[in-house]
Amino acid sequence: MAVIDNTDRSTAPEKASPGWFESVPTAAWALAAIMLIMPLLANDFILFQVFGWTFILGMIALSLMFLAGYGGMVSLIQMSVAALGGYMVAIFGTSGMTDISIGLPWWVFIPIAIVVATIFGTIVGALAVRTEGIYTIMITLAIASAFFYFTRQNYAIFNGYSGFNLIVPPQLFGVDWRSPMPFYYLTLVCAVLSYLLVVYVSRSPFGLALQGIRDNPRRMAALGYNVTAHRIAAYAFASAIASVGGILLVWQNAQISPGTAGIPAVIDILVIAVIGGIGRPIGPFIGALIYVLLRTFSPDVLTTFGMSGERFKLLIGLGFLALVFWSPDGVLGMWDRWKARRARRADPLTGETET
Amino acid sequence: MPVFFEKHPIWSLLIAIVVAVVLWLIFAPWPPGLVEVLGRKRVFLNATFGGITLGALYFLVASGFTLIFGLMRNVNLAHGSLYLLGGYIGFEVSEATGSWLIAFPVVFVIVAVLGMLLQHQVFRRMEGEELRQTMVTIGLSVVLADLMLWWWGGQSYTIYSPDWLSGPVTLPIVSTVRESGDIIYLRYPAVRIAILVAAIALGVGMWLLLNRTRLGMLIRAGVDDREMLAASGVRIQYVFLAVFAFGAGLAGIAGIVGGTFQSLSPGEDTRFLLASLVVVIVGGMGSIPGAAIGALVIGLSEQLGLVYAPTYSVVFTFLIMAGVLAFRPQGLLGRTR
Numbered sequence: 001m002a003v004i005d006n007t008d009r010s011t012a013p014e015k016a017s018p019g020w021f022e023s024v025p026t027a028a029w030a031l032a033a034i035m036l037i038m039p040l041l042a043n044d045f046i047l048f049q050v051f052g053w054t055f056i057l058g059m060i061a062l063s064l065m066f067l068a069g070y071g072g073m074v075s076l077i078q079m080s081v082a083a084l085g086g087y088m089v090a091i092f093g094t095s096g097m098t099d100i101s102i103g104l105p106w107w108v109f110i111p112i113a114i115v116v117a118t119i120f121g122t123i124v125g126a127l128a129v130r131t132e133g134i135y136t137i138m139i140t141l142a143i144a145s146a147f148f149y150f151t152r153q154n155y156a157i158f159n160g161y162s163g164f165n166l167i168v169p170p171q172l173f174g175v176d177w178r179s180p181m182p183f184y185y186l187t188l189v190c191a192v193l194s195y196l197l198v199v200y201v202s203r204s205p206f207g208l209a210l211q212g213i214r215d216n217p218r219r220m221a222a223l224g225y226n227v228t229a230h231r232i233a234a235y236a237f238a239s240a241i242a243s244v245g246g247i248l249l250v251w252q253n254a255q256i257s258p259g260t261a262g263i264p265a266v267i268d269i270l271v272i273a274v275i276g277g278i279g280r281p282i283g284p285f286i287g288a289l290i291y292v293l294l295r296t297f298s299p300d301v302l303t304t305f306g307m308s309g310e311r312f313k314l315l316i317g318l319g320f321l322a323l324v325f326w327s328p329d330g331v332l333g334m335w336d337r338w339k340a341r342r343a344r345r346a347d348p349l350t351g352e353t354e355t
Numbered sequence: 356m357p358v359f360f361e362k363h364p365i366w367s368l369l370i371a372i373v374v375a376v377v378l379w380l381i382f383a384p385w386p387p388g389l390v391e392v393l394g395r396k397r398v399f400l401n402a403t404f405g406g407i408t409l410g411a412l413y414f415l416v417a418s419g420f421t422l423i424f425g426l427m428r429n430v431n432l433a434h435g436s437l438y439l440l441g442g443y444i445g446f447e448v449s450e451a452t453g454s455w456l457i458a459f460p461v462v463f464v465i466v467a468v469l470g471m472l473l474q475h476q477v478f479r480r481m482e483g484e485e486l487r488q489t490m491v492t493i494g495l496s497v498v499l500a501d502l503m504l505w506w507w508g509g510q511s512y513t514i515y516s517p518d519w520l521s522g523p524v525t526l527p528i529v530s531t532v533r534e535s536g537d538i539i540y541l542r543y544p545a546v547r548i549a550i551l552v553a554a555i556a557l558g559v560g561m562w563l564l565l566n567r568t569r570l571g572m573l574i575r576a577g578v579d580d581r582e583m584l585a586a587s588g589v590r591i592q593y594v595f596l597a598v599f600a601f602g603a604g605l606a607g608i609a610g611i612v613g614g615t616f617q618s619l620s621p622g623e624d625t626r627f628l629l630a631s632l633v634v635v636i637v638g639g640m641g642s643i644p645g646a647a648i649g650a651l652v653i654g655l656s657e658q659l660g661l662v663y664a665p666t667y668s669v670v671f672t673f674l675i676m677a678g679v680l681a682f683r684p685q686g687l688l689g690r691t692r
Contacts, residue, residue, distance in 0.1 A: 145629040146673040263625040317497035
């Protein structure tokens, strides 16, 4: 797995630096400013369909990135965890299916959704950590498809094939959270918080131990770390992030059905994480942006080239294949190599870069 | 076998009891009390035979998967796509030539060549990088699925079996005994019996090939220790090619079989990929007898589950898998490495 590279971000903000904000690179400030004023620049469609989806899929892929990048466990269960969170919102909150939905207030069903989805993800994790490497992929994929078929067959709880519709976010503080601008900020805040949380956890003792386990489980076990417990805890943490993503997803869609967590959707999350790069937490969001842009605009592009607009999956698949072939660490890896190649061109005597 | 009895007397006894009960359920006429609990015997028999036939189909798909994995440590997640592709090509061939049988060799060769191409052009370039290979197969399955959707569209196809296999045959198994004392025997589609017989023959053939021939010896040696086999002068890449071609061709043939007694449509590829995943997880990676047992267990649990607990049939499959993982992570017949 790719090496974690945090050097371009802040270095030890606790001491030696007068203010933590000075250690944040300028590019990050610029990005934050652009993100904040985005509603002035972009129209509602871009805000809701492009950025809303980017942040939501990015969060779910971020949970996969945390497991794969820091824990060395490629888990395909994250989309199912997210979908379960969404289902819980539909079941305990309000939806068009009044027979099943209980209609609790939002401050009850949101914690329930997160807790239930996290417990589910943790149980799956406890099963999956009994195996390693490619076995983990196979087992999580098998469980994810079992989840899909179960939700499709179960009508008592999950309402089977049709699922739930008319699920809207609660009207809080008199704001309609599903209108484009509030929803943009809602997803932005959730995405940024989960990003910062992942960055923070990756540098905490737990995160460092997890990365140690990824690199050499036997040595960590010999040092007295409980390898299995750390891995399961990583699943629990990742599942919590994925479940928040799932809740936002169900509000974005206003409906949820088994197809939300079908095999193609499960694979898409992996594709997003790999396209972006599973070395760093920003990767999944880059991957999600590329994926969403392709999904939104490729039908138009394909039709201009005289092909059917439905071939978007082919485009994504070929892009993914090419990336795995030539740059397994994603777009971020390509960027890093490009920077390294420029740095190598520096003059060996003066150390200055030729321009 | 005798060693197994000596080492695990309790397990042997339990297995023997289960086998005896199942045989009794299948062959004896049911007493009325049992009919009240489980329903009519015909339903049970149909579900059982459906499960065994489905298990045979799963075995065809999963044995190639497990063989490729056992030898090359390569999780070919595009295996389901090879299955579906084989089915579609088989449909085209049998439509064009009007012969069901001729589709089998044609599909086997085409899909096997595709498999060889995959092994030679894709997997050999990234040998030892298991995760990357798996990702590549995921990408391939996405691309193949979309290409097939493009070419064959979203509707479902059924391959028609030839005349001499259509219609039911009567099996020497008692279905019901009428009030008048007439004995009614079970009638079952001939084509499914043919599939079952073919799968058993294939399984025995593979076992013989693996255990009685020189190629089989090479494959078994490769499963145990690849580097050592290569070091002793065997051109292991040829063995890889042969096994990959065989496994892929088998998946293609399974596509024809699946298209004959079920149907072919987009989405079937992931269904059979999942089935072979579960089968090899339950049976043990890289083990052909394990694949057979796993396929039988999963096929039976799916069909019996569909009859007796329609909502939860998937859960049975999942519970079996979780149970095996919890108590025997390497699978029923797998070996720890």
